Amino acid sequence: MKKYLFKETSILPLVGFRIIFGLLMVIGTLRFLFNGWVHQLYIQPKFYFGFIEGISPLPGNWMYLPFILLLIGAIGIVLGAFYRFSTTLAFISFTYIEVLDKTNYLNHYYFVSLVLFLLCLVPANAYLSWDSKRNTSIQKTVVPLWTIRIVQLQLAVVYFFAGVAKINPDWLLHAQPLAIWLQAYRDLPIVGDYFATSWLAFAFSWFGCIYDLTIPFFLLGNKTRPYAYFFVVVFHIVTWLLFPIGVFPWVMIFSTLIFFPATFHEKWLSKVATWFRWEKDKNILPSHYQTNKIITLFVLVYVFLQLFLPIRCFFNHPQTLFWHEEGMRFSWRVMLMHKEGFATFYVKDKNSKREIQVRNEDFLTVGQIDQMATQPDMIKQYADHLYRTFNDSIIQTSQGSFQLKNPSIHAEIFVSLNGRNAQLFLAKKHSLQEKKYTTNPQQWLAKYNSKL
Amino acid sequence: MKYYWIIAICILFSSCRDKMGGMKDDTFKKTELLSQLADNYILPEYASLQSHVDELVTSWNAFENQPSETKLDSIRAQWKRAYIRFQYVKMFDFGPGMNQNLAMSLGTFPTDTLAIETNINTGNYNLTSISNYDAIGFPALDYLLFSKNAYTDITTTLNRKVYVRELILKMKAEIDKTCTEWNTYRSAFVDGTSNASTSPFSLVVNNYIHDYETLKWTKLGYPLGANSGNVKNPALLEARKSGIGKELLRANVLALQQIYLGKGSNGKDGKSMHDYLLALAKTTTATTIETNWGVFLTQIDALPTSLETALNTDTQKMIDLYNAIHFNTIALKTDMVSAFGILITYSDNDGD
Numbered sequence: 001m002k003k004y005l006f007k008e009t010s011i012l013p014l015v016g017f018r019i020i021f022g023l024l025m026v027i028g029t030l031r032f033l034f035n036g037w038v039h040q041l042y043i044q045p046k047f048y049f050g051f052i053e054g055i056s057p058l059p060g061n062w063m064y065l066p067f068i069l070l071l072i073g074a075i076g077i078v079l080g081a082f083y084r085f086s087t088t089l090a091f092i093s094f095t096y097i098e099v100l101d102k103t104n105y106l107n108h109y110y111f112v113s114l115v116l117f118l119l120c121l122v123p124a125n126a127y128l129s130w131d132s133k134r135n136t137s138i139q140k141t142v143v144p145l146w147t148i149r150i151v152q153l154q155l156a157v158v159y160f161f162a163g164v165a166k167i168n169p170d171w172l173l174h175a176q177p178l179a180i181w182l183q184a185y186r187d188l189p190i191v192g193d194y195f196a197t198s199w200l201a202f203a204f205s206w207f208g209c210i211y212d213l214t215i216p217f218f219l220l221g222n223k224t225r226p227y228a229y230f231f232v233v234v235f236h237i238v239t240w241l242l243f244p245i246g247v248f249p250w251v252m253i254f255s256t257l258i259f260f261p262a263t264f265h266e267k268w269l270s271k272v273a274t275w276f277r278w279e280k281d282k283n284i285l286p287s288h289y290q291t292n293k294i295i296t297l298f299v300l301v302y303v304f305l306q307l308f309l310p311i312r313c314f315f316n317h318p319q320t321l322f323w324h325e326e327g328m329r330f331s332w333r334v335m336l337m338h339k340e341g342f343a344t345f346y347v348k349d350k351n352s353k354r355e356i357q358v359r360n361e362d363f364l365t366v367g368q369i370d371q372m373a374t375q376p377d378m379i380k381q382y383a384d385h386l387y388r389t390f391n392d393s394i395i396q397t398s399q400g401s402f403q404l405k406n407p408s409i410h411a412e413i414f415v416s417l418n419g420r421n422a423q424l425f426l427a428k429k430h431s432l433q434e435k436k437y438t439t440n441p442q443q444w445l446a447k448y449n450s451k452l
Numbered sequence: 453m454k455y456y457w458i459i460a461i462c463i464l465f466s467s468c469r470d471k472m473g474g475m476k477d478d479t480f481k482k483t484e485l486l487s488q489l490a491d492n493y494i495l496p497e498y499a500s501l502q503s504h505v506d507e508l509v510t511s512w513n514a515f516e517n518q519p520s521e522t523k524l525d526s527i528r529a530q531w532k533r534a535y536i537r538f539q540y541v542k543m544f545d546f547g548p549g550m551n552q553n554l555a556m557s558l559g560t561f562p563t564d565t566l567a568i569e570t571n572i573n574t575g576n577y578n579l580t581s582i583s584n585y586d587a588i589g590f591p592a593l594d595y596l597l598f599s600k601n602a603y604t605d606i607t608t609t610l611n612r613k614v615y616v617r618e619l620i621l622k623m624k625a626e627i628d629k630t631c632t633e634w635n636t637y638r639s640a641f642v643d644g645t646s647n648a649s650t651s652p653f654s655l656v657v658n659n660y661i662h663d664y665e666t667l668k669w670t671k672l673g674y675p676l677g678a679n680s681g682n683v684k685n686p687a688l689l690e691a692r693k694s695g696i697g698k699e700l701l702r703a704n705v706l707a708l709q710q711i712y713l714g715k716g717s718n719g720k721d722g723k724s725m726h727d728y729l730l731a732l733a734k735t736t737t738a739t740t741i742e743t744n745w746g747v748f749l750t751q752i753d754a755l756p757t758s759l760e761t762a763l764n765t766d767t768q769k770m771i772d773l774y775n776a777i778h779f780n781t782i783a784l785k786t787d788m789v790s791a792f793g794i795l796i797t798y799s800d801n802d803g804d
């Protein structure tokens with residue numbers, strides 16, 4: 001095992017990956033900036049559903065700063081310039097942005113964070129880079145195998161567990177939520193009628209599931225790789241056309257090139273080398289990699305975590321996972337649910353018996369309301385926020401004012417999941433500010449009836 | 453052996469299909485819904501609002517030439533007709549309507565009487581500024597035309613007369629522009645069938661739901677004190693001076709019902725959200741919504757003529773109506789919108 005991890009292998013796939021991934025980061029960041037999303041998602045909201053208590057957005061336009069730093073880091077990655085600094089900068093700024101608000105959580109963002117973290121650790125600047133042009137002594141033609149395998153494993157984990165997650169009755173037996181999303185294309189010329197049919201949704205669902213489960217293995221095999229890559233391209237272009245998932249189909253299409261051997265990367269990298277007048281040092285020393293216990297341990301722990309996190313939900317009422325969502329994030333459960341909720345919050349004053357119905361728009365953005373209404377941890381966060389806002393506050397009315405002392409926060413929520421009619425998600429009777437949020441599915445949620 | 457698998461999977465699929473989509477109609481097209489809405493509802497309704505506002509302008513001009521109480525009454529009558537017509541189009545707060553910000557500029561209430569008086573006294577104001585949204589439009593005219601001494605005030609204070617004139621002309625200008633723009637916007641509109649949040653179909657549905665929730669809060673919830681410990685506040689009622697709040701409420705509900713059912717304002721009915729739900733075999737949701745519109749109208753008809761009286765003496769009836777509208781949101785917002793597969797934000801989404 002140890003020997004395997006430190007086997008020498010060409011650096012080229014890693015260098016190719018560095019350049020491609022860096023470019024995608026540059027494009028993704030610019031797209032985010034130009035779409036006005038920084039303002040919309042990180043400046044405009046009055047409240048944020050943070051992942052970590054104490055980490056909150058910078059005030060006002062300062063929120064552009066992490067995006068600028070991310071952009072600088074990403075450019076550094078492409079060029080392989082000040083590599084440790086650039087990768088660390090990109091990783092920290094990106095991850096900081098992502099932990100600010102659960103509303104914006106996407107599995108693909110989590111993927112980007114992980115890859116940036118891995119890039120911090122591997123010597124992807126030892127060839128065809130600004131750093132190695134300036135300081136030829138750092139040039140290497142080979143790297144230990146783990147540096148490439150760990151990125152491949154990361155991609156394989158994304159696909160494989162996305163496939164595992166699709167093995168559920170809604171996806172396989174009801175073609176949901178794809179049936180809902182595909183029928184929306186019923187107006188397309190010629191093919192529109194097919195999009196409205198159930199059988200196309202079934203075909204997509206089953207193909208998607210089998211694709212996700214098997215593609216990592218086909219990408220690993222030398223003979224199957226070209227065919228597998230053809231499917232990768234087709235699959236992701238189709239998802240790009242049909243669903244609003246931004247740059248991520250392209251991230252996957254280009255990232256999976258790391259499965260290709262050095263001979264493949266040599267062709268295009270040699271062109272890049274000529275453009276940038278980068279020359280290989282003639283006296284490049286052959287590297288020999290010693291096995292290293294700390295690295296071995298790190299790789300094992302990382303792999304274990306990546307295998308454990310996606311399956312953690314199986315220890316925790318997996319049959320109602322989509323309902324309680326405990327174990328849903330960081331598990332590559334992509335495109336699995338169409339969940340819509342209607343949440344009404346109430347602030348009750350015990351002394352005066354008065355009740356205030358909250359208009360969510362007064363506190364949250366439309367996107368936040370949409371995400372919060374179906375996710376228990378966000379519901380609890382919002383309830384706590386309402387408690388802090390209303391406790392000791394004075395309410396002005398047309399007949400004088402009254403003060404709220406230690407009010408209780410209630411919510412009545414109805415949720416529709418994967419095409420089912422809405423059912424009670426949270427009953428009004430619970431005082432949410434008294435409830436504890438735990439990693440077990442919350443007892444205060446209403447029971448789920450899966451009948452369609 | 454391979455073939456057995458294929459047959460098995462086919463049987464599995466077909467059994468699911470029967471259960472799920474026995475009554476599905478895969479040939480339903482959203483563009484038919486949008487054409488119906490544009491040609492037989494939106495365009496005629498905007499035209500109707502336009503002609504009512506034109507008549508309002510005419511009656512105002514007649515009044516300005518030679519003021520009389522009778523002529524003021526005719527302005528009031530025209531204002532009322534136009535205001536009610538406005539309830540039929542205010543939910544199209546996108547495209548041309550959004551360009552003029554029609555919903556806000558014509559319909560923001562409660563109107564800020566203090567701001568209106570300040571504007572009139574100083575004679576120094578910019579009616580297009582955001583801070584003046586609650587000092588213009590139909591609600592501002594409710595105050596200016598129906599105050600106790602409206603006739604004397606308007607005829608003796610030049611600034612006041614100018615202000616009323618400017619409000620009316622501003623409304624006319626905005627409606628004229630909206631109508632003109634809709635004629636060109638129409639073709640893009642009827643083809644905008646995707647479920648992206650910026651496509652016309654999504655805009656229609658999202659704005660429709662938004663109008664429904666706005667109706668619930670502003671016309672009923674706020675006056676009932678739903679967000680202030682149930683302390684009633686008649687000052688928040690719509691059109692309090694003229695007392696036509698009930699008619700406006702009824703018109704708003706009627707409009708939403710008409711749109712939902714695809715009833716044309718020119719008598720031509722066609723494809724609707726209701727039909728789309730039926731095509732998706734969401735029969736329960738469709739009939740729930742259809743029935744509830746009728747329920748609301750009956751509840752509104754049972755209220756006293758003035759909403760202020762209703763608020764003071766028949767509070768429970770008003771609360772019941774508010775609750776009925778509130779709970780119908782589940783069918784409308786949660787069930788219907790999710791069945792259509794509409795997205796509400798335009799950022800990236802991986803559906804988790």
